[in-house]
Amino acid sequence: MNRDRKTVLIRLLIIGALLFVSSPSQGQEEPSDCVELGALAYDNWTTADAGGVGVLPTDVLNADYIRCKACHGWDRRGTEGGYVRRTRIETRPNAGAGDADASSRVIETGKVTSDMILHSLTGRSYTDGTASWVPLEPDHSAVNKADHARGYTLGNQHPDFSPQGPNWQKGIPSDLQIGCIVDFLNYEDGDPARYFAKIDPGQDPVLYTIVETADASAGEAFFLASCDGCHTVDFVTDYLKGDGKFSELAHKARWGIPGSTMERRAMGDPTAQDIADLLLFLQQASGTGFALTPGLTGTWWNADRAGEGFLVEFGYSTGALTLFASFYTFDDMGNQAWLVAQPTGGALPESGTDVPVDVFLVTGPMWGDDFDPGDRDLMAWGTGVFSFPGCTSGSVTLTPGAEAIAMGYTELSYGLTRDLLTSGVACPTAD
Ligand code: HEC
Ligand code: HEC
Incomplete structure (x- = not known):
């Protein structure tokens, strides 16, 4: 550890001690000041708040070419996280989508060393960043396409941040910053x-x-x-x-x-x-x-209407997510009635959290030995819309058609909650 880093660390420790005395304990282990600094440096190590000098290094025109988050993502999962579709443009690299270099940008907590960040003599020079970008022309020639692909991949490469490499005189992260980025990336609670x-x-x-x-x-x-x-x-x-x-x-x-x-x-x-x-x-x-997911499967009801409710199952049918809902309720005479619902058109909408449904009333078959599936009379009862904006609350609206109205049914609309959450299927989930 060099002297610079030591004095700053001591200063940080003193600040830490003062904070500890002046603020009540949170009952949870606080991240060190170095972890906090590392987190800001991961965002943009050139800023003063992150321990940087406040200006971009020579030859770096766009900060994103040297910001950790630009290539590894805010969640450190590269294209396996929030930056999966991030575009690569002249002013910024990306996490590798569309890149010829398919190596993972995932950073594993607990396994990071300063050598990985320094990339001594294995990283690119700063001039291979923005300057390597070659736009793809609309009627591109083979040469233009190759130049574009080369620049695209090169600018996405991890820069050499070491004192041995081509960039050290232009401005590289300080030893303190490198050490604190390592601490941040290895901090389990972060x-x-x-x-x-x-x-x-x-x-x-x-x-x-x-x-x-x-x-x-x-x-x-x-x-x-x-x-x-x-x-x-x-x-x-x-x-x-x-x-x-x-x-x-x-x-x-x-x-x-x-x-x-x-x-x-x-x-x-x-x-x-x-x-x-x-x-x-x-x-x-x-x-x-x-998004609508199988994790919404369960019993949905409204506590003010105890005695009736919806059994809703989300699942995949020939690859597409669909739902099947049963409504146990009563007719206008107080007899038990079952309505069943399926998405209008068979599949769930591509986006959003509303599901328009067709609702049916099943009558006909009899109890026990007298049951004959041929007696089944499937009446088109009407339509409805389920809305599930979250994992535990939603709403439903049911609109009877002419035949159902003649039977005494009326429009119904109310909020739903799901209190039993022990299905073992996480919500939301896409599996
Ligand atoms: C003291 C004022 C302040 C507080 C407190 C604060 N923010 Fe901010 N927030 C800002 C400023 C200023 C910006 C713009 C910063 C910039 O882009 O330089 C910002 C930006 C944002 C952005 C946009 C970020 C972007 O990149 O465009 C979001 C989202 C946000 N804040 C959410 C939050 C949330 C959530 C909290 C509470 C946990 C919070 N903020 C607390 C001042 C504040
Ligand atoms: C312009 C894009 C880019 C920037 C900026 C960048 N990296 Fe990287 N980084 C990569 C690529 C690509 C790899 C994987 C290939 C390789 O190791 O060179 C990588 C590899 C790594 C690895 C090694 C992962 C492993 O398991 O081998 C770590 C750790 C890392 N980077 C951390 C950082 C940190 C911290 C910063 C900021 C100081 C940073 N990177 C900035 C592109 C970038």
């Missing part, structure tokens, strides 16, 4: 798996399953205490509609944005639990990043 039980890049937008321990009402309280002074819920939920944005928000809300007033301290030093709670609250508040 692993995105603390917030996301699953990230499914196969869904567009990327589908996030928040860890089971998350609590949406705690997330709302956290938002009110830590974000509300600067943003509205609408602003943040709008932002989350973008592809892969839960990954980015998780990092920024936990660690702050270097060079802005959105500092970790200003948000009350969020814990991993705070972030999981926050993400669940925002996901449920907006339906953003939420």
Whole structure:
């Protein structure tokens, strides 16, 4: 460890000790100051907040060419995470989508060494970044196509950040920053798996399953205490509609944005639990990043209408997600009645959280030995719409057709909840 790093670390330790004395203990192990610095440096190590000098290195025209997050993603999962579809353009590299180099950009927590980050004599020079970009012309020649592919791949390569390599005189991360990025990437409680039980890049937008321990009402309280002074819920939920944005928000809300007033301290030093709670609250508040999944299977009801309810099963039929719903209820005379529903047109809509359904009333067959499937009379009862914006609450509207109206049925619309959550299928899930 060089002297610079030592003095800064000692200073950080003193600040740490003061904070410890002046703030009540959170009952949870706090990340070290070095981990916090590393988190900001992972975002953009050139900024002063992240321990950088505040200007871009020579020959780097666009910061993204040297920002860790630009190539590894906010969730460190590269194309297996939020950056699965991120485009590669002149001003920024990406996590490898469309690249000739298929090596994984996934960074495994606990396994990172400073040598991996330095890439001494194995990384590219800064000039091989932005400057290597060759646009693909509309009527491209073979040469233009090859140049484009070469520049595309080259700019996506990990830069040489070592004092031995081609970039050291242009400005590289300090020893302190490298050490703290290593600490950050190896900090177990900072692993995105603390917030996301699953990230499914196969869904567009990327589908996030928040860890089971998350609590949406705690997330709302956290938002009110830590974000509300600067943003509205609408602003943040709008932002989350973008592809892969839960990954980015998780990092920024936990660690702050270097060079802005959105500092970790200003948000009350969020814990991993705070972030999981926050993400669940925002996901449920907006339906953003939420999709209909088999994890919604279960018994849905409204406590004010105990005695009737819906058995809803989501599942795959010949590869496509569909649902089958049964409604146990009563007719206008008080007799038990069963209605069944299937998606209009057979399949679920491609996007959104509403499912229009066709509703049928089955009558005819008799009890026991007298049961004859040939007696079955399937009456088209009417239509309906289920809406499932979150894992535990939704709504239903049922609209009878002329025949059902003649039988005494009327339009029905109310909210649903699902209280039994022990199906063993995570929600949302795409498997
Ligand atoms: C322009 C894109 C780009 C940037 C910027 C970038 N990397 Fe990389 N990184 C890669 C690529 C591509 C690989 C995989 C191939 C290789 O090892 O060169 C990689 C590999 C790694 C690995 C090794 C993973 C393994 O298991 O072998 C680590 C760790 C890593 N990068 C961390 C970082 C950190 C930390 C930063 C920021 C200081 C950073 N990277 C910046 C593209 C980038
Ligand atoms: C002290 C004010 C402040 C607080 C507290 C704060 N933010 Fe921010 N936030 C900002 C500023 C300023 C920016 C713009 C920063 C920039 O891009 O340089 C920002 C940006 C954002 C963005 C957009 C990020 C982007 O890249 O476009 C989101 C989303 C966000 N904040 C969410 C939150 C959430 C969630 C919380 C609570 C955990 C929070 N903010 C707390 C000031 C704040």
